[in-house]
Amino acid sequence: MAAIVIDPRFNGFPNITLGGYVGGVLAHGRAQAEVTLRRPVQPGRRYEAVNEPDGTRTLRDGTDVMAVARDAPVDLEVQPAVTPEASRLASHRYVGHRRHLIPSCFNCGPLRAEGDGLRIFPGVVEEREVVAAPWTPAQSLANSEGIVEQEYVWSALDCPTIWALVLLGRPESEEKAVTARLAVDLVSRSSLEGLMS
Secondary structure (H helix, E strand, O other): OEEEEOOHHHEOOOOOEOHHHHHHHHOOOOOEEEEEEOOOOOOOOEEEEEEOOOOOEEEEEOOEEEEEEEEOOOOOOOOOOOOHHHHHHHHHOOHHHOOOOOOOOOOOOOOOOEOOEOOOOOEEOOOOOOEEOOOOOOHHHEOOOOEEOHHHHHHHHHHHHHHHHHHOOOOOOOOOOOOOEEEEEOOOOOEHHHHHO
16 A cells, blocks of 8 residues: 655646546556446545455545556557648647637646656647647656656546547537546657657
């Protein structure tokens, strides 16, 4: 059992931790994992991460289970890669620059400063039903070996998933969506030096 208190910096909705960040913290050390988010996790509050007898890891608030991580293969059909240029162009079409329900979101909030939030701004790729955005992680997100920490990789995958739902559905909708389950397969660990060279 380990105590976990998440810094308010990592919010999605106000006073709710970004689901991808929760997933990355709970799945830490698992190369292939699926995290189910059951309840909103509040920043600044003490939770317990518990390794359960069945191999899962739960995030608990007393007897309440907030999230569950389990080993799971990620089985999906991989779409053709989006080129860096197409990704940049898609990001210029990010509707969140004009209208955003949560502009302080750690992942996609346009009010977050460089180096504070991830500033991932996904837009629809021209002539394709996918969203994309470029992302170069800030040096502050790396460990002493220059490797981007797992919770930031999980965080980076959260909002683009939601934006795909919003932008390919009804982009002007007032409805809100949250991540309920996220699965990640960490194929390799690259240093920031390698990414930036």
